[in-house]
Amino acid sequence: MPHLVFRGVAADQLITVTSTLAAELADICECGTDNFTMACLHATNVYGGMPGEPSFAFIEVGWFERGQLVQSRFAETVNRHVAQLGIQEIEIVFHAYREDSYYINGKPVKG
Amino acid sequence: MPHLVFRGVAADQLITVTSTLAAELADICECGTDNFTMACLHATNVYGGMPGEPSFAFIEVGWFERGQLVQSRFAETVNRHVAQLGIQEIEIVFHAYREDSYYINGKPVKG
Amino acid sequence: MPHLVFRGVAADQLITVTSTLAAELADICECGTDNFTMACLHATNVYGGMPGEPSFAFIEVGWFERGQLVQSRFAETVNRHVAQLGIQEIEIVFHAYREDSYYINGKPVKG
Numbered sequence: 001m002p003h004l005v006f007r008g009v010a011a012d013q014l015i016t017v018t019s020t021l022a023a024e025l026a027d028i029c030e031c032g033t034d035n036f037t038m039a040c041l042h043a044t045n046v047y048g049g050m051p052g053e054p055s056f057a058f059i060e061v062g063w064f065e066r067g068q069l070v071q072s073r074f075a076e077t078v079n080r081h082v083a084q085l086g087i088q089e090i091e092i093v094f095h096a097y098r099e100d101s102y103y104i105n106g107k108p109v110k111g
Numbered sequence: 112m113p114h115l116v117f118r119g120v121a122a123d124q125l126i127t128v129t130s131t132l133a134a135e136l137a138d139i140c141e142c143g144t145d146n147f148t149m150a151c152l153h154a155t156n157v158y159g160g161m162p163g164e165p166s167f168a169f170i171e172v173g174w175f176e177r178g179q180l181v182q183s184r185f186a187e188t189v190n191r192h193v194a195q196l197g198i199q200e201i202e203i204v205f206h207a208y209r210e211d212s213y214y215i216n217g218k219p220v221k222g
Numbered sequence: 223m224p225h226l227v228f229r230g231v232a233a234d235q236l237i238t239v240t241s242t243l244a245a246e247l248a249d250i251c252e253c254g255t256d257n258f259t260m261a262c263l264h265a266t267n268v269y270g271g272m273p274g275e276p277s278f279a280f281i282e283v284g285w286f287e288r289g290q291l292v293q294s295r296f297a298e299t300v301n302r303h304v305a306q307l308g309i310q311e312i313e314i315v316f317h318a319y320r321e322d323s324y325y326i327n328g329k330p331v332k333g
Contacts, residue, residue: 159258203328204325
């Protein structure tokens with residue numbers, strides 16, 4: 001946590017920027033880089049662009065809420081790294097998990 | 112936005128109906144067809160049907176809330192287009208994004 | 223419903239435990255096993271582990287809320303089955319769907 005899930009970004013491109021991205025995000029969140037996970041979902045575009053060729057990058061961030069200021073810095077940082085890859089339309093949505101709905105190794109984060 | 116994400120529908124089938132679907136949805140939402148994106152997630156079914164053979168279609172719609180009436184017309188339209196492909200069990204869930212948690216090109220939709 | 227979506231677990235491994243998992247979950251939820259669906263998303267890990275080699279399993283459960291006690295038993299059961307496969311870090315998040323945002327075959331669960 002936080003978990004970043006990408007659609008519309010090629011994994012082999014994205015992987016070139018994830019280390020520096022994680023370092024910046026860890027700085028913003030004041031946590032270790034080992035807290036982050038990032039994955040690319042495999043998906044086929046079926047509207048709004050060519051088949052299989054995404055028209056835009058969509059990034060979902062799952063985390064425990066850290067306030068609007070941290071969130072906006074987080075979004076700006078993710079956006080900048082993805083834009084570097086030549087992607088021109090980038091949307092990011094944050095999902096705030098409830099601590100009482102989140103379990104690590106079978107134990108609730110907050111019981 | 113809105114973003115439609117499909118599981119359990121073959122991309123090559125779905126793509127045959129997405130243009131007419133987008134046109135109808137744009138009419139319902141009173142917006143342009145270029146607002147919509149649609150993608151099929153790649154997934155392997157591991158319960159509730161044969162492996163790799165989905166027993167049902169699951170569609171997630173991410174959008175900013177437009178009220179119950181628009182939502183129900185939206186769902187009926189998506190359902191009708193997917194049912195045309197011969198799929199018999201279709202579930203649709205709407206995720207209302209919060210404007211203060213949504214960023215386009217690094218800028219919050221609502222700051 | 224409930225729908226379980228897995229990332230970071232190989233489908234061919236997971237499928238060896240899904241029948242017993244479904245049976246236990248049905249018992250906890252006091253419903254039939256045919257209510258459950260389980261799918262593995264295809265994704266490529268791009269941070270926090272080797273590329274393509276997930277460092278942890280992430281499971282999302284979409285359902286209508288059933289209370290904290292049922293939820294915790296549900297999480298413990300899912301965790302135990304996934305841990306059996308040799309996976310050491312497992313995170314589970316529950317998404318409570320709103321009945322007025324959920325449609326089955328085009329009809330709202332609650333209108």
